[in-house]
Amino acid sequence: MKEPQIIVCAKQIPDPEAPFSNVTVNVEKKQVLVDAPDVISPYDENALEAAIRIKEELGGKITVLSMGRKVSDTVLRKTIAAGADALILLEDPLFEGLESNSVAYVLSCAIKKIVAYDLVLTGRQAGDWDSGQVGLILAEMLDIPCISMARSIKIHDGAVVVEKTVPVGYEVVEAGLPALVTVSNEVGELRYVARSKMLGLLRRPMPIPKWGLKDLGDNAERLKKVQLMELAPPADMGRACTIIEGSTDEQAARLAAVLKELR
Amino acid sequence: MTPQRAMFWKIEDVWLFYVIAFIALGLFTVGVAIHIFVWRKSAPHGKTSFSWPALKHSLMDIFLGLRVFKGDIPAGIAHFLIFWGFVILTIGTTLLVVDDHLYHFLLGRNHLVFEVSMEIGGLFLSAGIIWALVRRYIQRVPRLEHRLEDAIVPLWLLAAAFSGFLLEALRLAAQRPPWGNWSFIGWAIAGWIPQGVAESVYPDLWWGHALLCLGFIAIIPYTKLFHVIGAPAAYYLHHSEEKSAGASLAPMEPGDSLNPADVAVLDACMRCGRCVQACPSNGAGEPFSPRDFVQAARHSLWLEHSPAGDIRFLSKQRPIEDKAAWYCTTCAACLEVCPVYGATFEAIARKRASLVEEGKGVPDLMNQTLERLFNYDNPWVSSKRERGAWAKGLDIPVLKADGKESQLCYFAGCTTSFDARAQEIAKAFCGILKHTGVSFGIMADKEPCCGDIARVTGELGLFQEKMENCLELFDKYSIKDVVTSSPHCFHTFLNEYSQTPFRVRHYSSVLKELMAEGRLKPKNPVNSTVTYHDPCYLGRHNRNFEEPREVIGSIPGIKLVEMSHHGSESLCCGGGGGRMWQGTDLRGEARMSEIRIREARETGADILITTCPLCLVMLEDALKTVGLEGKMKVMDLNELVLQSIEQ
Numbered sequence: 001m002k003e004p005q006i007i008v009c010a011k012q013i014p015d016p017e018a019p020f021s022n023v024t025v026n027v028e029k030k031q032v033l034v035d036a037p038d039v040i041s042p043y044d045e046n047a048l049e050a051a052i053r054i055k056e057e058l059g060g061k062i063t064v065l066s067m068g069r070k071v072s073d074t075v076l077r078k079t080i081a082a083g084a085d086a087l088i089l090l091e092d093p094l095f096e097g098l099e100s101n102s103v104a105y106v107l108s109c110a111i112k113k114i115v116a117y118d119l120v121l122t123g124r125q126a127g128d129w130d131s132g133q134v135g136l137i138l139a140e141m142l143d144i145p146c147i148s149m150a151r152s153i154k155i156h157d158g159a160v161v162v163e164k165t166v167p168v169g170y171e172v173v174e175a176g177l178p179a180l181v182t183v184s185n186e187v188g189e190l191r192y193v194a195r196s197k198m199l200g201l202l203r204r205p206m207p208i209p210k211w212g213l214k215d216l217g218d219n220a221e222r223l224k225k226v227q228l229m230e231l232a233p234p235a236d237m238g239r240a241c242t243i244i245e246g247s248t249d250e251q252a253a254r255l256a257a258v259l260k261e262l263r
Numbered sequence: 264m265t266p267q268r269a270m271f272w273k274i275e276d277v278w279l280f281y282v283i284a285f286i287a288l289g290l291f292t293v294g295v296a297i298h299i300f301v302w303r304k305s306a307p308h309g310k311t312s313f314s315w316p317a318l319k320h321s322l323m324d325i326f327l328g329l330r331v332f333k334g335d336i337p338a339g340i341a342h343f344l345i346f347w348g349f350v351i352l353t354i355g356t357t358l359l360v361v362d363d364h365l366y367h368f369l370l371g372r373n374h375l376v377f378e379v380s381m382e383i384g385g386l387f388l389s390a391g392i393i394w395a396l397v398r399r400y401i402q403r404v405p406r407l408e409h410r411l412e413d414a415i416v417p418l419w420l421l422a423a424a425f426s427g428f429l430l431e432a433l434r435l436a437a438q439r440p441p442w443g444n445w446s447f448i449g450w451a452i453a454g455w456i457p458q459g460v461a462e463s464v465y466p467d468l469w470w471g472h473a474l475l476c477l478g479f480i481a482i483i484p485y486t487k488l489f490h491v492i493g494a495p496a497a498y499y500l501h502h503s504e505e506k507s508a509g510a511s512l513a514p515m516e517p518g519d520s521l522n523p524a525d526v527a528v529l530d531a532c533m534r535c536g537r538c539v540q541a542c543p544s545n546g547a548g549e550p551f552s553p554r555d556f557v558q559a560a561r562h563s564l565w566l567e568h569s570p571a572g573d574i575r576f577l578s579k580q581r582p583i584e585d586k587a588a589w590y591c592t593t594c595a596a597c598l599e600v601c602p603v604y605g606a607t608f609e610a611i612a613r614k615r616a617s618l619v620e621e622g623k624g625v626p627d628l629m630n631q632t633l634e635r636l637f638n639y640d641n642p643w644v645s646s647k648r649e650r651g652a653w654a655k656g657l658d659i660p661v662l663k664a665d666g667k668e669s670q671l672c673y674f675a676g677c678t679t680s681f682d683a684r685a686q687e688i689a690k691a692f693c694g695i696l697k698h699t700g701v702s703f704g705i706m707a708d709k710e711p712c713c714g715d716i717a718r719v720t721g722e723l724g725l726f727q728e729k730m731e732n733c734l735e736l737f738d739k740y741s742i743k744d745v746v747t748s749s750p751h752c753f754h755t756f757l758n759e760y761s762q763t764p765f766r767v768r769h770y771s772s773v774l775k776e777l778m779a780e781g782r783l784k785p786k787n788p789v790n791s792t793v794t795y796h797d798p799c800y801l802g803r804h805n806r807n808f809e810e811p812r813e814v815i816g817s818i819p820g821i822k823l824v825e826m827s828h829h830g831s832e833s834l835c836c837g838g839g840g841g842r843m844w845q846g847t848d849l850r851g852e853a854r855m856s857e858i859r860i861r862e863a864r865e866t867g868a869d870i871l872i873t874t875c876p877l878c879l880v881m882l883e884d885a886l887k888t889v890g891l892e893g894k895m896k897v898m899d900l901n902e903l904v905l906q907s908i909e910q
Contacts, residue, residue: 015638017631019646035646037638082622191622192630195637196724243887 003060004118004155004177006051008084009107009134010044010066012075016127017042025233032231038075040066043123045190047183050153051121052083052191058155061085063117065110067103069096073208081193081201088114092212094223102223104137109216111142119160120180124149135182145175151186266374266442270363272434273466280473287477294484295492297569302526304568309523317503324498330602334832335537338404341394348388348424349491355381356476378445386448389424392417406536412486412577413534423479426472428452433468436461485574490603493531497603500524521564521609528606529561534578538597538607543835544590548852551590553597553607559583560610585624588614590849592842593719594799594835611840615721632844633722636729640712641677642844651707653679653686659693662704664739671696671703672742676749677712678843678876684883685876688748691901692770698908699782703746711736715755720841730760737765746773750800750875751839757805769801771874774904775810778817785907788820793903794868795823796859796882797833798875811874811900818907824866834859836885838877856885863895870896872903 018036025032040048051062064079067090076087090110098106111120120142125132139146151170152163160179163170165186213220244251244258271277324330328346332339355377362369369377396417399407407413431449436456444450453461483489504524521529538553539545545552562580565573573580591611598605618624625633632642640647651661653675662672673693679685696703714729733756737745745767747753753769777783795815801807808830815823828834837855860882863871871886873879876899883897 017635017644019639019644019649021646021649039634039638189627189630192619192625192633193622194619194722194724195728197620197622199724243892 004054004058005060005116006054006062007111007114007117007120008044008048008051008062008064008079009120009122009138010048010064010076010079011041011123011126011128012038012066012068012071013041013126013128015039025231027231027233030228030231038072040075040078040190041123041127043125043127043183043185045123046185046187047121047123048079048082048084049190050150050181050183050187051119054119054153054155055083060118063088063114065090065107067091067095067106067110069093074202077201077206078193078198080206081197082191087206087208089208089210090212090216091210092214094213094220097225099224099226100131100133101137102225104134104141105219105222106213106216107134107138108141109219110211111138113211113216118177118179119153119155120144120178121153122180122182124182124184132182135180139180142178142180144178144180146180146182147173147175148182149184150181151184153181153183153187265371266378266440266445267367267370268359268374268378270359272438273462274469275466283474284477287481290481291483294481294489294574297571297574298484298489298493298530300570301565301568302523302530305526305564306521306523309521309526311500311503311523314503317499320502321495321498325495330604333602334541334600337394337398338535341391341398344387344391345395345420346391348384348386348391351380351384352388352424352427355384375442375445378442379447382446382448385424385427389421389428392421392424396421406540408534408536410534410578412575415577416482416486416488419475419479419482423472423475426468426475430465430468430472432456433461433465437465486577487533487575489575490531490533493527494603497524497527497531500527501604521613524604525606525609526564528601528603529557529564529610531603532557532561534558535602537600537602538605541596541600541832543594543596543837543855543858544592544851546834547837547855547858549590549849550584550851551587553591553605555581555583556587556591556614557605557607557610560606560613585614585618586626586849588618588624589626589629589841589845591840592799592835592837592855593840595803596799596832596835599803599831612721615719616723617721619721619723626845626848628844628846628848629720629841632841633717633720633725636712636716637725641681642712642716643677643681645681648708650675650680650710651705653689654693654705654707657690657693659697660704661707662740662742664709671701671744671746672737672740673703673705674713674745674747674752675705675710676747676752676876678880679748680710682876682880685748685880688876688879688899688901691899691905692748694905695774695777695783695901695908698905699777701777701782706736706740709736709740713752713755715749715751715759716841716844718755718759719839734760734762734764746770748876750798750805751877754800754804769805769807769874771801771807771811771814771900774814774900778814783904783908785818785904787907787909789818789903789907790820791869792822792824792867793870793872794826794863794866795829796826796836796863796871796873796878797830798873798878799833799835799839801874802833803831811872814900814904815872818903821903824868826862826866828862834862836873836875836878836881838881843877843881854885854888856881857889860885860889860891860895860897864891868895870898870903872898872900874900 014034015036018034022035023032055062062084063086064076064084065088066076071089071091073089080087088110090106095106111117122135136146136148147162147164149165150162151165154161159174159176160181161172161174162181164173165184244254246254328339328343331342358369398404399413428448429452431446432452433456435443435446435449436453437458483491501524504522534554536554542553558580562573588611593608597607635644636642639645675689679689711733712729713733714726717726717729743765745756745765747767748770750769753767756763756767774783793815795812797808812823815821835855836859871882873882879897879899886892886895886897
């Protein structure tokens, strides 16, 4: 078959793995302040890894799309270092704080502009708000089939064969191309990008197209922002550690008693 | 009649012998030339120069066989016998050629001495080989492999030795010279052989023996026998190389060339497996063998550089999984016992660096750890701003960037700063320093990571960044004197940085100095039996076995007992080489830390003392998982000393 053209949507977010003490919640301003470097949302990294594996097997081209009010190419060049071929940044002040439907709309405009594609991959959800909607809505807007929660993706005879994670095990689902697949972490971590490789890439000049709303149809009234009703910090649960002594049987019995009491 | 021996007695077509000898020597020379070619290609920038001390040291290694005796006396004796048997017979045969072609001197007494020496040589060789075969195939010493060449090489050599004795016996049986009994073995056999039979069989056996011996020379470069050339070369190159105190995982780019000593060492490996026996990872049942790793590295050098591929035809290289590279804790136990001074680190470092560069073979947890190290300047899930949190309320001076006066900087390091148990090391050490009135300070939340983890995991770009960052900060803070809690930071600063423009010590040296100066006097008796666990990077890598023991010994009431593995033979806790951050991704049948804590328990000690935050955390965890909590304690040396000076 011909070499697949793959589009991966990658969101830039503050590191969700940031140490606890680097995260503060401002209840009045309804803001979560994270003092941490920006990274690519982990599920989107899984999606990129899945794309790179397909490319390793069948060849083809991987284009990474990332949108936001301000998108850093130093963060997103990691995708190129890992194995993507092209990077397109969708950047516009109007892209700040959009709700999922609007995000999917902007992405769909960009993908329609790219025209030729066989497979669109997104993370199953973003690592900041965890809504998990954009991929599904995007497939609807592109009018292509969608398979969610992939743990393995193979392209075979013009179709995509996906192992879809379900609460007990997985299902194997097949769809004709082009299709959209949302990728789960079971696919595996994005391969490591060595510092030397990253630095080499940052030094190399590279054309990275930036598309704003104007380039994508200038349809500002379609964009809606998230209305945040309330924001509460997680309750300070404190930490208490008790070591339960005794033989294994005694430990089990005592643990059960302690848990019963806590219920 | 003067005692002497006629060359080529009863042999016709002597020219044929010379043709075969020429071919054998030709094969030998071509083989050795290929080895040298591969070495030069593998280490293109290496320089070698003549060094008398290196030569002397190498000759001692070669002729005394000390490296082979080390840690395995039976193997040492077997090797000693084979080595000297081989040397005597080789010299003897060479003398025979000289005697026949150049100068006839093996007459009379010379001849008798010659005959006796050759008997002894043959006896040594046969006894050594039989012993070696018994060890490998009957006693089945676990570290010895059973590959095709492991059988062919000794049997070949034994056939050559036996046929030599038999040939001599036939000659003596046929000739019956009056001095025949000097060849005491051949003479004894000759008594059983009728004269007529001897004369008729002799020529055929002569050719058989000649072919065995010449064939043996020819196969040297193509089998593990190559070590007879490779090992002496490796010794010389190793000794002539300028080495830092510890063996080093030198920073290098993937694909960077090796130095000549490493190449020679890799090529001289004859799979003896002492490294496997010493390896704590292998001992814990993990699927890692330093030998296989070194062999794989050797093999890949050959595939890359040899015009004829790998020429060790009788020992097929087994494939090695990329994952194997991540098991090594870089504890250096293998280097301690390797008869050719090992190059496990170079092999591991190259593999890890290439996996990191490629990106694909890095285990998930290591991947995350390296990301964290880059983003937050420590391998733990901790915020840099919390780095000095352990010092809260302890009234410890924080060094200032504009500090003009250089004073002692206590470099706590990542694990000591963030791990709740390891923080006790810092608290206790600072308590001691304050008690003795030493002026010092800490960098608190400005303290950087030394980069050790990046280095040992092969992330050399990141290590370079950490090193530059550290050097810059130390310069900005005018830090000229550093004491570390971790032997890992200590080793990295001292031996792995491209420059170390400051003095660096591990805290155990500082304690020792304070005691020597009389400023630190342990007085409260600690009435306990303790044992001491040598951290790999303080002991084996930096040869500091004594100072911590002296500090322990100066505490009144204490009794120090040793574990069966101690000093240079210490067993790794399993936390080095990045393993601390690998979790259970990599596992064997047992945990190294649990094996170690059980060994400590066997000494009957109440307290296990160590001098490294990684060891402390690993061993304390193991104490809980093997159920020894309450029966034994794991303590840092500082905690013990503090107990002994506190009011």
